[in-house]
Amino acid sequence: MNLRRMLQPGSMAVYGVSSKNPSHPANIIYHKNHLRLQARTYAVNPRGGTLFGEPLFPSLAQLPEVPDVVVIALRAELVPRALEECASVGAGGAIVISGGFSEVGRTDLEDEVRRIAAANDLPVLGPNGLGVSAPPVMDTFFLPQERLIETRAGRVSIVSQSGGILVDLMIKLTQEGVGLARAISIGNKAVLDEVDLIAWLADDPSTDVVGVYLEGFRPGRGRAFVELVERIQTPVVVMKSGRTAGGARAVSSHTASVAGDYAVFQQVVGASKAVEAKDEAEFVAFCEVLARSHHAGVRRVGIVSASGGHGALASDGLYAAGVELPALSEALQGRIHAVLGRSVQDIASVANPVDLTGSATDEDFYEATRVLLDSDEVDAVMVLLLPYLPALTPHVGSRIAQVAQQHDKPVVTYIPHVDKYGIFIEGFEAHGVPVAHTVGGAVDMIRALARSR
Amino acid sequence: MNARVEALLREARAVGWVMEPAAREILASYAVPVGRHLVATRWEEAIAGAASLGWPLVAKVVSPEIVHKADVGGVIVGITGEAALRAAWDHLSALPAFAGVLLDEQHTMGVELIVGVKIDPAFGPVVMVGLGGTAVELYRDVSIRMAPLSLESAREALAALKAFPLLTGYRGGQAVDLDALVELLLAVSEAAMALEDAVESLDLNPVFASASGAVVADARLILR
Numbered sequence: 001m002n003l004r005r006m007l008q009p010g011s012m013a014v015y016g017v018s019s020k021n022p023s024h025p026a027n028i029i030y031h032k033n034h035l036r037l038q039a040r041t042y043a044v045n046p047r048g049g050t051l052f053g054e055p056l057f058p059s060l061a062q063l064p065e066v067p068d069v070v071v072i073a074l075r076a077e078l079v080p081r082a083l084e085e086c087a088s089v090g091a092g093g094a095i096v097i098s099g100g101f102s103e104v105g106r107t108d109l110e111d112e113v114r115r116i117a118a119a120n121d122l123p124v125l126g127p128n129g130l131g132v133s134a135p136p137v138m139d140t141f142f143l144p145q146e147r148l149i150e151t152r153a154g155r156v157s158i159v160s161q162s163g164g165i166l167v168d169l170m171i172k173l174t175q176e177g178v179g180l181a182r183a184i185s186i187g188n189k190a191v192l193d194e195v196d197l198i199a200w201l202a203d204d205p206s207t208d209v210v211g212v213y214l215e216g217f218r219p220g221r222g223r224a225f226v227e228l229v230e231r232i233q234t235p236v237v238v239m240k241s242g243r244t245a246g247g248a249r250a251v252s253s254h255t256a257s258v259a260g261d262y263a264v265f266q267q268v269v270g271a272s273k274a275v276e277a278k279d280e281a282e283f284v285a286f287c288e289v290l291a292r293s294h295h296a297g298v299r300r301v302g303i304v305s306a307s308g309g310h311g312a313l314a315s316d317g318l319y320a321a322g323v324e325l326p327a328l329s330e331a332l333q334g335r336i337h338a339v340l341g342r343s344v345q346d347i348a349s350v351a352n353p354v355d356l357t358g359s360a361t362d363e364d365f366y367e368a369t370r371v372l373l374d375s376d377e378v379d380a381v382m383v384l385l386l387p388y389l390p391a392l393t394p395h396v397g398s399r400i401a402q403v404a405q406q407h408d409k410p411v412v413t414y415i416p417h418v419d420k421y422g423i424f425i426e427g428f429e430a431h432g433v434p435v436a437h438t439v440g441g442a443v444d445m446i447r448a449l450a451r452s453r
Numbered sequence: 454m455n456a457r458v459e460a461l462l463r464e465a466r467a468v469g470w471v472m473e474p475a476a477r478e479i480l481a482s483y484a485v486p487v488g489r490h491l492v493a494t495r496w497e498e499a500i501a502g503a504a505s506l507g508w509p510l511v512a513k514v515v516s517p518e519i520v521h522k523a524d525v526g527g528v529i530v531g532i533t534g535e536a537a538l539r540a541a542w543d544h545l546s547a548l549p550a551f552a553g554v555l556l557d558e559q560h561t562m563g564v565e566l567i568v569g570v571k572i573d574p575a576f577g578p579v580v581m582v583g584l585g586g587t588a589v590e591l592y593r594d595v596s597i598r599m600a601p602l603s604l605e606s607a608r609e610a611l612a613a614l615k616a617f618p619l620l621t622g623y624r625g626g627q628a629v630d631l632d633a634l635v636e637l638l639l640a641v642s643e644a645a646m647a648l649e650d651a652v653e654s655l656d657l658n659p660v661f662a663s664a665s666g667a668v669v670a671d672a673r674l675i676l677r
Contacts, residue, residue: 222575226599253654253675255569257590259581259597264573267597271606271613 001123003200005092009039009068009138013060015082016073017043019051025097025142026073032139039138060089068092071131071140076100079127080112087120095140096126102188103128110190117191129187130163154179155208156287159197161186161215169213172280177429178288181206195224202232209290211283212238229274235290239277240265275451285444288434293410298449300324302378303353304368306360310384310439311353317443323450328352332375339367358389362396369400373407380449382442383413387424397427404433410449414442454647458482462651466676468517474555476672483644486637488668494553499542500535502556509533511557512541518550530559560670563663564619564629570645570655578645582638584616585659602642607635629662637667653677
């Protein structure tokens with residue numbers, strides 16, 4: 001199935017727009033797209049009529065053009081007929097927002113959706129999902145614009161089995177300064193599932209990283225997922241719920257008991273190129289760092305800090321993650337010492353972690369990072385920046401970013417996230433260096449870079 | 454799946470489960486090392502078999518009614534001579550639905566592992582390897598990888614075990630023949646792929662790995 005027209009539409013029909021109920025999901029979707037977004041959007045209602053002077057088209061056949069995508073927000077019983085209509089006019093795909101399918105026991109209706117899609121080679125997303133948010137082209141989320149946060153345009157796409165978790169992840173990524181390309185809610189995944197969408201996103205020029213939230217794979221699709229991620233270049237971060245469900249089942253053998261559903265998921269996915277995130281914080285950190293760095297196999301990290309405590313916390317985290325914090329050679333320590341300014345030269349610790357002390361300047365952070373990146377003793381540098389220190393300025397980010405770009409090695413940063421320090425954070429992020437808002441988040445970023453491939 | 458394996462599976466379905474001799478034969482057909490063993494249905498066969506296998510021996514009851522052999526005293530180890538074998542025979546042949554005795558060479562212990570297969574609903578056939586013994590469900594120090602395993606993934610699965618140093622000679626212990634263990638995993642992986650539609654899981658527990666090789670000492674095959 002070709003998903004291009006469905007996910008990158010020039011035209012959209014919204015099926016089920018009401019002339020009486022302004023808060024009907026179809027109305028919200030219609031207005032959003034019609035007024036603000038690029039896809040040419042038409043409202044469809046079998047009873048016809050008008051809405052704010054715009055026509056309600058009685059059928060897809062009566063639209064002025066064949067819609068690339070049809071968003072369906074009708075009662076579940078009416079969805080199969082609407083899908084038949086999509087197929088007969090030659091629409092490029094359908095997004096079924098409506099609930100009332102397998103999630104409430106109506107597997108018959110869902111089977112019908114599957115049958116129509118297969119018979120007509122019609123891509124169908126959903127049912128029981130939010131669809132696709134990909135501004136400025138389209139946004140089928142039936143959530144009023146004023147209720148949502150303004151996301152940033154960027155390179156991370158998300159595929160989620162839960163609409164609610166999807167919106168939460170969008171908020172959290174945005175708060176971390178991570179820009180989004182496409183957010184796709186797959187709902188009951190009657191036809192298209194996570195594997196189909198990851199495969200499409202891997203070839204999508206606007207996507208550099210795919211983040212996936214999953215409740216479970218359909219039969220055989222875990223294998224398809226692993227085979228796919230091995231084949232594609234795009235990094236895939238996956239977070240799964242339902243980790244404990246398998247344990248409760250009575251099992252017939254030692255193997256079946258030890259190799260429960262989640263254990264298999266964790267180990268098989270862990271051995272693949274995909275990165276498993278255990279919680280939302282990891283998910284955000286992994287997506288952020290992988291959107292900015294293509295590196296893998298990071299084993300040795302140098303830390304540059306202005307506080308012994310921060311260095312120690314980060315060291316503990318890296319140690320627990322199995323990442324090495326190498327003792328720096330005498331020669332390298334000497335080189336770091338030599339580039340430090342007078343105010344810190346005699347009080348700084350130049351072992352790993354490098355502790356520049358509270359008197360550190362932009363220059364000290366920049367030079368220490370540069371010398372570490374120059375050496376062959378570390379694969380990556382973690383900068384723990386405390387923006388309340390008097391001699392630091394907002395320029396520090398762009399300078400460190402510059403030195404990071406000159407080396408083919410990743411730099412990750414921690415800066416406490418409060419509005420006051422936004423200008424420091426942007427100095428890094430605007431120049432491609434990811435910033436975590438906790439020390440643990442910076443450790444998580446290194447863990448993503450430490451993945452084997 | 455060859456005709457013999459299909460026939461064994463058909464017979465097993467009729468009984469409801471796969472008795473150990475059949476499980477071993479099925480595994481052996483995929484080149485999984487199951488050790489030298491034979492099944493005796495009469496005492497004369499047992500004593501002749503003992504002579505060809507050599508002492509010490511392990512004797513296990515074969516009975517369609519006994520799934521958990523050890524629970525009913527159906528496994529007797531350390532048989533070093535004819536008198537002990539006779540005593541074992543008398544005991545085992547009195548168990549319900551007695552159909553024979555499986556005589557197995559007794560392996561030098563080495564390291565005790567569990568190797569398993571599960572046909573996972575999402576990922577299909579997966580192979581599990583870990584340190585065996587009764588504590589496997591407590592420690593859960595296992596590697597699970599999608600079949601078919603490559604040579605690299607079989608090696609990596611072993612190296613990923615916390616207990617991996619036990620295989621390479623921990624604190625003066627003897628290193629096991631890792632290549633033999635890797636070969637065993639690859640053979641199990643091949644069996645897993647071939648048996649995907651017929652079985653639900655496979656327990657090879659214990660598998661003994663030592664400096665002289667790796668061998669399956671007990672096999673359970675759970676039908677789908």
